[in-house]
Amino acid sequence: MPKIIILNVGTAHALGDRESSTHPITRSGWRHAWFADQGDILISPVSVDDDFLQYLGGVLGFEPATVTVLSRERIITDDLLLCDELHADLLQLIGRDPLPWQLLPCFWTPGVAELASRLGIGPRDGLNFAAQHGSDLLNRKTHFRQLAAGAGIPLPEGSVVRTSKELADAVERHLPRTGTVIVKQDDGAGGLGNLTLTTGEAAPLPGSRESRQVGEDIPALAAEVWEALADELSHGLVVESYHTxxxxxxxxxxxxxxxxxxxxxxxxxxxxxxxxxxxxxxxxxxxxxxxxxxxxxxxxxxxxxxxxxxxxxxxxxxxxxxxxxxxxxxxxxxxxxxxxxxxxxxxxxxxxxxxxxxxxxxxxxxxxxxxxxxxxxxxxxxxxxxxxxxxxxxxxxxxxxxxxxxxxxxxxxxxxxxxxxxxxxxxxxxxxxxxxxxxxxxxxxxxxxxxx
Incomplete structure (x- = not known):
């Protein structure tokens, strides 16, 4: 079954400049070209050079000329997926009659669900969940703690906080466990939204972009961290005891x-x-x-x-x-x-x-x-x-x-x-x-x- 591979990598918090085609997360679209096989379509944030496709096809053993790369040199947003120009290109490639095509997106967003409906690829179990931003429920640190607690899996001691005061209270409550807490941005990637606060030396730690030493004025420190990590898209922050x-x-x-x-x-x-x-x-x-x-x-x-x-x-x-x-x-x-x-x-x-x-x-x-x-x-x-x-x-x-x-x-x-x-x-x-x-x-x- 041929695939339409959608390289909608990254998140709004992680990407920042949504138009940039030189952002590291955007350029990582090249690595995902390795999902391609004979006759597939790649919707990519960047063009993929012919010599790279030739190399890829040679390693995997298929004819790379059969792979079509659709790129507008910009981040793959839902707006882009649903624009008339891209829709017309896809219809021309797959034909107007329903075919046994498969959608393979990085993220199942409402735009991906709508694209599946417009292209007649389906019906597919789970499209309604994706159409209601269901995947957002699973990509936020606050929601993870809530779901994991409900599933009964082991978690580090911690709390979901929604104000600077709650953050200060949580730091004071969880800091004694190991002497260090990690504060996580709700929607971040690769540890870029995480800070560690420690009673010891403020040295680099895995999973954190920066460590800060905790002084006597925890509320003031919490206010600084809240300002740095919380924004209009945030549903709060997560504070957890940090374990080596x-x-x-x-x-x-x-x-x-x-x-x-x-x-x-x-x-x-x-x-x-x-x-x-x-x-x-x-x-x-x-x-x-x-x-x-x-x-x-x-x-x-x-x-x-x-x-x-x-x-x-x-x-x-x-x-x-x-x-x-x-x-x-x-x-x-x-x-x-x-x-x-x-x-x-x-x-x-x-x-x-x-x-x-x-x-x-x-x-x-x-x-x-x-x-x-x-x-x-x-x-x-x-x-x-x-x-x-x-x-x-x-x-x-x-x-x-x-x-x-x-x-x-x-x-x-x-x-x-x-x-x-x-x-x-x-x-x-x-x-x-x-x-x-x-x-x-x-x-x-x-x-x-x-x-x-």
């Missing part, structure tokens, strides 16, 4: 017809300290699939997450769902977020299934690496060939370029596949060393040599 963790991970599900969740993949979150000592946050390195968890912890996490996913299916949501959790340093397990959208590891999972097969995680591992320096596609492919690092179907290991910004503004992202985590790290290290040999002239990057 041994594992940060997610579990991803697909909820389809009938509301039954199917487990897809899991991943561990990799972060590192910034080389700049003045930085206030950690660098997100990437994801490790499957999540490297002890067996008992993995079983407990899946049991709890399945309960929450089932509740979400019962209230009407259909689509992808990822649930974030941590294992605390005192052997506890707490869940801290849910997102009703594609997870960051879904592309990697999809590629591994297509290249290796179902159940690949029984014998292989994968790592996404987001902090690679901006490099032209032709240059990185030359490096991969010279170093023997390109993914090979025969050896079932190597590197796939997930996203490569032709403007050289944003970091390159790669996928590393191997039979062990140790081997994957070895390949990653070889790639980083080879990229360090790239030299730059005034016009374009060039590969300095094979590095032999």
């Amino acid at each position: 963790s041994t594992h940060q991970f997610y579990l991803e599900y697909s909820i389809e017809e009938g509301g039954i969740p199917a487990f897809l993949d899991s991943g561990g979150i990799r972060v590192r300290r910034d080389d700049n000592p003045a930085s206030t946050e950690f660098i997100w390195v990437g994801l490790d699939l499957p999540a490297p968890l002890p067996p008992a912890l993995a079983a407990r996490a899946m049991q709890d997450a399945q309960r929450l996913a089932s509740l979400i299916g019962q209230i009407g949501y259909r689509g992808h769902l990822n649930i974030d959790a941590i294992a605390t340093d005192d052997a506890g397990l707490v869940f801290n977020e849910v997102n009703a959208r594609w997870g960051g590891g879904l592309v990697a999972h999809s590629i591994c299934e297509r290249l290796i097969g179902m159940g690949y995680a029984d014998h292989y591992v994968a790592s996404t690496v987001r902090d690679m320096p901006p490099t032209a596609l032709s240059t990185v492919l030359e490096i991969l060939d010279a170093q023997g690092l390109a993914f090979s179907r025969s050896s079932r290991e190597g590197v796939v370029v997930l996203a490569c910004d032709p403007l050289l503004i944003n970091n390159m992202e790669c996928l590393v596949v191997a039979d062990t985590r140790e081997r994957a790290r070895q390949i990653e290290g070889q790639l980083r060393t080879a990229l360090a040999t790239v030299t730059w002239d005034s016009d374009a990057p060039e590969f300095a040599g094979s590095g032999a």
